[in-house]
Amino acid sequence: MLVDQPSTRRREADLKVDGQVLDVETAVKDGILGGVGGGFGGGFASEKLDLKQMIEELESVEVPTVFICPISLEPMQDPVTLSTGQTYERSNILKWFSLGHCTCPTTMQELWDDSVTPNKTLQQLIYSWFSQIYLASKKRSEDVQGRVKEILETLKKVKGQARIQALKELRQVVNAHSTAKKTVVNNGGIALISSLLGPFTTHAVGSEAIGILSNLDLDSSSKSHLMQPAKISLMVDMLNEGSIDTKINCSKLIEILVEGDDFSAEKVASLSLLVGLLRLVKDKRHLNGILAGLRLLKTVCSHESVRSSFVSVGGVPQLVVLLPSLNNECLELALYVLEAVSTAPEGKLALKDCPNTVPNVVKLLMKVSENCTQLALSILLAVFNLAPEECASLAMDAGLAAKLLLVIQSGCNLVLKQRSAELLKLCSLNYTATIFMSKCKLTRTIQ
């Protein structure tokens, strides 16, 4: 059995498989007999690595095509060869035969001989190849873990520039390796980094720390630890002052902290935060900033007390003016915010007072998604109920009536249709039938 007997013959030439050079000698030795330089986890030294497990863990790795079964397109664990010379995974080709076929699946040749020969050479190659890659990745991951632990230890001791450097390095490592994240979490990294945030934290330190924290999974005790007023103030300040990446990270982190907790949103949504988010959302140069800002705005504006703050910093006209330039994902978020705000009396007033509300919102009806149309209708209804005549003429000029009729006739859900009918009625209240019809600017067919 080739698999159990390591070859003692020296091989001069390296095997080339699909452009990858395989040093089979070393691969076999490493794969079966033990660790690379014995430097890592003793566990590997005597255990036989399970091929199935390795294949599973190395799912994302590009496997050489000769190792792949033509039937399942998966790496073969027990390759067998037919009389045509084609190799398949044993279970797959046997299944093929059991279905009544007596052909070779790839060459379509009729088989006079349905015997299958185990391809031990290929099996060994596959095993070695996977082992080599598996062990290398394990080593890399251990290196990463070691490095992370080192950096965390350093962070406990240093200050000033050294601290900033350590944080920068940790951030790079965490971004490059997913195993690093777990290591940070398991070694008290979150508490350590959180402790660096306070009223006297410099922007340089804070922005790196937030860059790391916003990418980690935070449990609820970490979250409540980060919810201290001084730390939140720091995040809000950085959101106002930092680079676009820092702004986005702060936004993301605050969103994580506030998720699902009603009281947190109120604590966090200071006027400074809202102003900072509005500035972020208005920055047309950075689309991901707009998205991050709107997401957080949506989260905090689901709370009543925040809505009046939002209105008081002039958020409504700023957001309304932005609507035409937003992409679909952002539009839905923005409409959500405006709709939430429209439930508050000061919000309704602000929406009505802004001259762009009606035209901009009307344009969005039936344009993006059902959800958006629903939100837009709610906003319009709220505004109309406040000042029917004013809004009616504005809306008609913007072509509202045609759109409403479209909604009513379309396949939208019932609620939407009812809302549209309601709105249409509100519009028509001030006009006689004929004037109304003419104002509708309908085409002949719809008329």
Place this chain on the structure above:
Amino acid sequence: MGLLCSRNRHSNEADAKENAQAEEIERRIEQETRAEKHIQKLLLLGAGESGKSTIFKQIKLLFQTGFDEAELKSYISVIHANVYQTIKVLFDGLKEFSQNETDSSKYVLSGENKEIGEKLSEIGGKLEYPRLTKELAQEIETLWKDPAIQETYARGNELQVPDSAHYFMENLQRFSDANYIPTKDDVLFARVRTTGVVEIQFSPVGENKKSGEVYRLFDVGGQRNERRKWIHLFEGVTAVIFCAAISDYDQTLFEDEQKNRMMETKELFDWVLKQPCFEKTSFMLFLNKFDIFEKKVLKVPLNVCEWFKDYQPVSTGKQEVEHAYEFVKKKFEELYFESNTPDRGRIFKIYRTTALDQKLVKKTFKLVDETLRLRRRNQYEAGLL
């Protein structure tokens, strides 16, 4: 012909010399203007006794050579004056209370203290003060320790008792030494009303020694009658450092005993924010005297001040202090954003300070410096520089 020529040549020489001088002057003006552009101007504003001058002194101590012996000695007369002023305010206040209060037995001095008090009050009322001798210091200390005076001190917020009263009274022995030289702390606590404008130029030297930022800090008088002097300074400042003493919420003004100090601060802040010359200026709000605030807020509720009348305490001890601080901070924030619509895009940051603590001031200033540098970088990136 000859005459003409020679006359021309003579006047040519004179002209040339004048031109050279004029050029030299112009060149120097141009150099200085360019240099000026790189100097960031910081303006310290705030109501009276909000801690502006203390911040000023701290910056001098931190980033300049500090005070030399001559400067330190120049503060002796100020400190002695503060001592006399303090004890006079207390004694006069005591007399006032004993006349008005129903339970006036609290405000009766024992034995000779009444005479001592009268004598000190007379000294304190003069224009010039005598040097503080050991005997006088002893008498002041005796009077200070009298229970009636301590009762009066407990109601110090109703009088114009300076915040540093306790510090002065506790160090009388040292102050009256024949060879007394004031310490740095003594200088920081010393109180003299700033009249006019004082300025210093400095460069914050940090780990990043090549920072190269040059700041010029202006300190102006805080009381109302000095404010007209500020106007012409407002052009082109990089940042306003507005000092607000948050422990003042239960005290009244020196220049108008009917007006609550916190309300005065609120109005001043509002006024400053609305000045058109500050449209692009960054605002650093120093919520100062946190150390006094910490202790006071647990004893005197915030709602004695009209601006804070909707305050609800939630717990006790440190948590309550934090909660109260956040409330005050939020009030200032609301005030700022009221005058900030539409959003002018300027920087607004709030710092918790205790101007007397040098380490804290250093840390705070480091953050201010960082913010201003970030602002320049952001402006540069946005193509505004």
